[in-house]
Amino acid sequence: MTDTRSPTGVASAARDQRLDVAIVGGGLAGLYALHRMRGLGMTARVFEAGNGVGGTWFWNRYPGARCDIESLEYSYAFADDLQQEWTWPERYATQPQILAYINHVAERFDLMRDVQLDTRITSAEFDRGSDLWTVRSNRGDVVSARFCVMATGNLSTPRVPDFKGLETFRGKWYHSGMWPTQGVDFTGQRVGVIGTGSSGIQMIPLIARQAKHLHVFQRTANFSLPAQNRPMEAEREAAYKANYPDRRAEARGSGFGVSGYPLPTQSALEVTAEERRRKYEELWQRGGSIGFLSCYNDFLVDEDANATAAEFVREKIRGIVRDPAVAELLAPSDHPIGTKRLCLDTGYYETYNRDNVTLVDVRSAPIEAITERGVRTAEREYDLDAIAFATGFDAMTGALREIDIRVAGGEALAEVWAAGPRTYLGLSVAGFPNLFLITGPGSPGVKSQMILSIEQHVDWIAGLLDHARGHAITRIEADAEAQDRWVAHVNEVADSTLYPVANSWYVGANIPGKPRVFMPYVAGVGVYRAKCDEVAASGYRGFHLTGTQD
Ligand code: N01
Numbered sequence: 001m002t003d004t005r006s007p008t009g010v011a012s013a014a015r016d017q018r019l020d021v022a023i024v025g026g027g028l029a030g031l032y033a034l035h036r037m038r039g040l041g042m043t044a045r046v047f048e049a050g051n052g053v054g055g056t057w058f059w060n061r062y063p064g065a066r067c068d069i070e071s072l073e074y075s076y077a078f079a080d081d082l083q084q085e086w087t088w089p090e091r092y093a094t095q096p097q098i099l100a101y102i103n104h105v106a107e108r109f110d111l112m113r114d115v116q117l118d119t120r121i122t123s124a125e126f127d128r129g130s131d132l133w134t135v136r137s138n139r140g141d142v143v144s145a146r147f148c149v150m151a152t153g154n155l156s157t158p159r160v161p162d163f164k165g166l167e168t169f170r171g172k173w174y175h176s177g178m179w180p181t182q183g184v185d186f187t188g189q190r191v192g193v194i195g196t197g198s199s200g201i202q203m204i205p206l207i208a209r210q211a212k213h214l215h216v217f218q219r220t221a222n223f224s225l226p227a228q229n230r231p232m233e234a235e236r237e238a239a240y241k242a243n244y245p246d247r248r249a250e251a252r253g254s255g256f257g258v259s260g261y262p263l264p265t266q267s268a269l270e271v272t273a274e275e276r277r278r279k280y281e282e283l284w285q286r287g288g289s290i291g292f293l294s295c296y297n298d299f300l301v302d303e304d305a306n307a308t309a310a311e312f313v314r315e316k317i318r319g320i321v322r323d324p325a326v327a328e329l330l331a332p333s334d335h336p337i338g339t340k341r342l343c344l345d346t347g348y349y350e351t352y353n354r355d356n357v358t359l360v361d362v363r364s365a366p367i368e369a370i371t372e373r374g375v376r377t378a379e380r381e382y383d384l385d386a387i388a389f390a391t392g393f394d395a396m397t398g399a400l401r402e403i404d405i406r407v408a409g410g411e412a413l414a415e416v417w418a419a420g421p422r423t424y425l426g427l428s429v430a431g432f433p434n435l436f437l438i439t440g441p442g443s444p445g446v447k448s449q450m451i452l453s454i455e456q457h458v459d460w461i462a463g464l465l466d467h468a469r470g471h472a473i474t475r476i477e478a479d480a481e482a483q484d485r486w487v488a489h490v491n492e493v494a495d496s497t498l499y500p501v502a503n504s505w506y507v508g509a510n511i512p513g514k515p516r517v518f519m520p521y522v523a524g525v526g527v528y529r530a531k532c533d534e535v536a537a538s539g540y541r542g543f544h545l546t547g548t549q550d
Contacts, residue, residue: 019043021465022135022145024121024403027055028102029438029454030151032076035109036462037149040469046111046151047137049120053106055153057098061179062388063210064202065095068227068289068344069449072240073258074098076105077248078455084241091287092229092344116141123404124148126433131474133434146474147465150400151438151454154446157398159511160389161194165369173370173387176203186210189385192375194367196222200390201343205351207388215382217362217375220503221332223313224343228287252456253526257449261294263524268296268305280312289342300338300497300522310337320349326359327352335502395505396441396519397421407432420508420517424478424486424542425532427457433477436461441519442490446506448525456525460532464540473545482542494518 021037023030026048037044050058067074071088086101093101106112120138126148127134135143158177160166166173174184176199191211193200196218208214240247250259268276283291298305314331321327330349351357365379374384394401401414413432416422423429426443427436438457439445445453468476494500500507500518508514521528535541 017045017141017143019045019143019145021045021147021149022047022121022124022133022143023149023151024124024135025055025151025153025156025399026050026053026115026117027058027151027153027156028076028451029153029458030055030149031102031106031109031111031115032078032454033149033151033438033458033461034111034114035078036458037465038114040462040466042465044114045143046115047119047121047135047141047143048115048117051117052099052103053112053115053117054099054102055151056155057095057102059156059158059177059179060199061095061181061183062174062176062199062203062390063183063206064204064346065176065179065199066090066092066202066227066229067098068092068198069258070288071098072237073247073251073449074451075101076451076455077244077251079109080244082108083244087237088232090229090231092227121403124406124435125404126407126435128407128433128475131434147434147436147476149436149438149458149461150403150405150440152399152403154396154399154439155393155505157394157402159392159394159398161367161391162512163367163370165371168372169370169374169387170372171374171385171387173389175389175391176200177393184386186386188212190374190383191215192217192382192384192387193390194362194375194387195390195392196220197390197392198222198341198343199392201345201348203388203390204357205345205347208351208354208357211356214357215360215375215384216357217360217367217377218329219362219366220334221330222340222343223310223332223337224345224348225289225292225313226284226287227344227346228285229346248452251449251452251525252529255294255524255526256290256447257444257452257525258290261290263526264294264297264299266296267298267302268308269298269302273308276308277312280309284312284316287344289338289344292342293338300336300499303336303498306336306338306498313337317349320353322353329359329361335504336498339497339499339502340504340506392505392510394511394514395508396446397508398511400437400440405432405435418515420515421519422483422487424483425535426521427461427532428476428478428543430478430480430483433475441517442486442521444521444523444525444528447520447522453525456529456532460536463536464543467536467540468545471545472547475544475546476540477544477546479542479544486542490521491518493521493523497522 020042021044023046030046071093124135133148194217247259318327365377374382405413421441423442426440503509
């Protein structure tokens with residue numbers, strides 16, 4: 001075995017390594033997995049494609065990138081001294097602030113000596129004879145590991161649509177998820193932003209302030225709520241810190257993994273229109289999306305209940321945007337509110353009142369090509385110096401499908417998932433032993449405070465690996481029938497809500513040809529945690545646990 005550890009995380013010429021756990025991805029999930037596995041006394045190593053850790057927060061450096069969950073919540077809970085000592089300067093941290101936090105965590109827990117940067121894992125093959133994975137990288141690493149943890153992220157495969165002529169564009173183009181490290185100065189430029197999801201909605205107000213002129217190419221209007229971001233209030237921070245363990249415990253039992261939002265018990269249709277309005281106004285002023293998502297128990301299940309909030313937000317848009325035709329285009333009408341990821345903004349709708357901003361409806365006149373000069377729609381050509389694609393990601397399955405993951409002689413995971421992902425608990429895949437997914441499809445991950453869900457998965461996996469070690473188990477494999485039952489349950493829960501109605505990345509709708517399957521588990525993180533804990537308490541029901549075949 002070659003010792004490839006380096007204090008800086010700079011990849012050395014690693015060739016043959018033998019590990020207990022290979023961890024793919026150096027974001028929030030991979031780093032915590034490394035910390036936990038080390039805590040079990042296991043040898044573990046993170047392989048990260050970027051030249052720094054941080055995952056999402058390493059790559060998404062576009063102007064305005066910031067978290068849409070309050071940072072006192074969106075932070076690791078595993079170390080009390082960390083959460084007590086760290087200070088968040090604003091209610092919602094910016095990308096540089098979150099990246100600084102992640103780097104601090106990596107340093108504080110001495111993680112970098114087992115992180116190999118600039119290393120993209122290209123394949124992972126399991127051998128049923130030895131119960132070992134062989135993981136290979138683009139740099140020639142060959143890693144033998146008992147277990148493989150895929151901390152590859154859900155929104156880590158950026159997607160630029162297959163527009164004709166992109167290569168002919170004479171200006172510069174960028175994607176939100178691959179933004180240049182040194183940033184981009186749009187001063188004096190004619191800029192086009194394509195896409196109005198969370199990324200577009202965050203970058204548009206900031207680019208508008210720099211650009212000479214900004215054209216926003218919108219195919220589908222999205223609901224966006226005000227973040228009401230502000231500097232962190234000392235009293236609020238102190239109150240949180242005095243109560244952190246209770247706050248975290250409450251979050252773990254909640255719907256979306258955020259404390260302060262008890263599960264709703266009242267129907268929106270039980271109360272008067274005036275009372276509803278008061279509530280929505282209060283939530284609008286408070287800021288954030290979780291309040292809306294948790295305000296009434298039928299918000300996400302009953303169209304009429306949902307329509308009351310959708311209309312409230314549309315009225316707000318009409319009240320902010322001065323040009324009624326632009327306001328109408330910005331007012332979403334094709335999906336129930338909350339069934340696509342609710343966006344949070346700072347001054348998004350107000351931006352359309354600026355003289356240097358033009359909204360282009362590419363639903364009625366689609367983009368036909370990128371040309372030398374800019375963007376050509378079915379109606380006309382727009383001259384641009386720069387294009388920012390905020391067109392999203394091959395979500396939830398993209399990163400996994402890019403790695404050739406298979407059991408020797410068997411089909412690749414990408415082939416097995418050709419009709420859509422199937423997992424047991426969103427953690428494990430039948431037919432792929434000793435492989436674990438962090439916040440994978442079939443788990444609440446993307447529908448929750450991600451760090452909480454990451455910690456829950458990593459802790460649960462750590463418990464299972466500890467159990468395996470104590471019982472001389474070398475192979476852990478999800479049972480195919482248990483997986484079928486779990487997939488049926490995930491679908492049943494989704495179908496009892498309005499979520500599947502929307503053409504969102506939750507169903508893969510943004511990727512032409514991707515099978516339409518609603519991927520997250522939406523019964524809530526508290527319910528999900530209880531189910532995972534029951535599985536563990538039963539001796540890991542639904543898993544085959546066996547010793548080595550040798
Ligand atoms: O991507 P998206 P995103 N022609 O897929 C449009 C997380 N996130 O990067 O809706 C024209 O939501 C597409 O239009 P349509 C968060 O979970 C979090 O914005 O398909 N337009 C849509 O408007 C979020 O949900 C944070 O019709 C095209 C946009 O591009 C997730 O990441 C910040 C097109 C893509 O929206 C993804 O968000 C940022 C085409 N051919 C992201 N193809 C925070 O924490 C696509 N579009 C705050």
